[in-house]
Amino acid sequence: MKSIEQLEMFMTEPSYALIEDFKKLDGDLLVIGAGGKMGPTLSKMAKRAFDEIGSSQRVIGVSRFSNHVLKEELEQYGIETISCDLLDDEALQNLPDVKNVMYMAGNKFGTTGNEHFTWAMNAYIPGRVAEKYKNSRIVAFSTGNVYPLTDVSKNGCDELHPVNPVGEYAQSCLGRERVLTHFSHKNNTEMLIFRLNYAIDLRYGVLLEIANQVFHDQPVDLTMGNVNVIWQGDANEYALRSLLHTESPAKILNVTGPETLSTRWIAEQFAARFGKTVSFISEESNRALLNNASESHKLFGYPRVSVKEMIDLIADWVSDGGYTLNKPTHFQEREGAF
Known part of the structure; x- marks a missing residue:
């Protein structure tokens, strides 16, 4: 895989299962x-899934779109x-009425010192x-960050595990989850x-960060000694297929890969x-932020x-010098300070 175009073609290919699910999905997205x-x-x-089934159902992307190049790219894709600034209530109310909503907005990095904005984005706007x-x-x-750190031998937190989020x-x-519920x-x-715990793209993510440290002969921090990851294409597919599994009251679903790595x-x-030759700093703890996603695997494979x-x-x-987003995940953070 040598280019962003090749990466995105691979990452956005709808599976047979997604196409079959979209045949059952009514309304725009x-x-x-x-x-x-x-x-x-x-x-x-x-x-691509709607196109594959010959549907005229629309996909409508909402964002501030400070990156105008991305806006034009999506429009060229159909x-x-x-x-839209979601904090502008008039703009929010003027959004089109649709049957299916994928809510991905939020704020994480830069929370420390700007907590009020994070709470507004993550807990007020969802309501x-x-x-x-x-x-x-x-x-x-x-995010799986709503769970506490758990013993790595316990196979992670499933949806019934008590939440105990660390940090604002x-x-x-x-707060977002409680308001939505x-x-x-x-x-x-x-x-x-x-x-969701740790989606992986070639341009960002836990694996890329570790790969870059090894490639550039930097020591790898073992502060968070175990992690969960899932390919971003798979996470996106699970999210889209989840539109057929919504419930009232709201259903909770953990999403990540099956392994504790x-x-x-x-x-x-x-x-x-x-x-x-790789070198390490810090020592592994027997506790980590881990997500048991076996329910999503039962639903979606x-x-x-x-x-x-x-x-x-x-x-x-990394060897080929591929483009990266330079957006660290800070997955090593154990005190919830982002």
């Missing part, structure tokens, strides 16, 4: 937060775009969106809350591919792209 890290490829995958789209089905992105970002994400109860709105093992895998495939793809991308 509004993607709120279409300008984020995952929004563009999710929107493109949805458009995706309608709307520039306004839920009221606006009370007659729609809504899939809302959340994670607390605001739980309130409106799901109040208005009988069908929702699914999509608790050792950070040390990941680094050693990249070292072997690069012909490098295992991810199509395996961990070894992701490592191979990223190793080649």
Whole structure:
């Protein structure tokens, strides 16, 4: 895989299962937060799935679109775009009414020192969106950060595990979930809350960060000794297929890969591919932020792209000097300070 175009064609290819699900999906799709890290490829995958079944259903991307190049790119792909500041209530209320809403907007990095904005984006705006789209089905992105750190031998937190978010970002994400669930109860709105842990792209993500450290002979931090990851294309597909699994009250669904991965093992895998010797700092803890996504695997099957495939793809991308977004995940953070 040598170019962004090749990457996105691979990442946005709809599976047979997604195409079959989209045959059952009525109404247009509004993607709120279409300008984020995952929004563009999710929107493109949805458009390809609708095109594959010969449907005229629309995909409409909503974002501030400070990147005008992205806005034009999505429009050339056949995706309608709307520039909107969600904190402008008049602009929010003027968004089109649709049957299906993918809610991906939020704020994470830069929370420390700007907590008020993070809470507004992550806990206030979702309520306004839920009221606006009370007659729609809504899939809302959340995070496994709402769970506490758990013993790595316990196979991660499933959907029934008590939440205990660490830090204001994670607390605001739980606020988003609680507000959305309130409106799901109040208005009988069908929702699914999509608790995602670490989507992987060749341009950003946990694996890329570790790969770059190994490639550039930097020590790998073992502060968070174990992680979960999932290929972004698989995460996008799970999200789109979740539109057929919304419920009232809101359904909770964990989403990540099936493995609990050792950070040390990941680094050693990249070292072997690069012909490098890897060094480490810090020591692994027996507790980590881990997500048990077996329920999503029961619904949608295992991810199509395996961990070894992701490592191979990223190793080649890094070796070839592939473009990156330079947006660290800060996955090593144990105190919730983002």
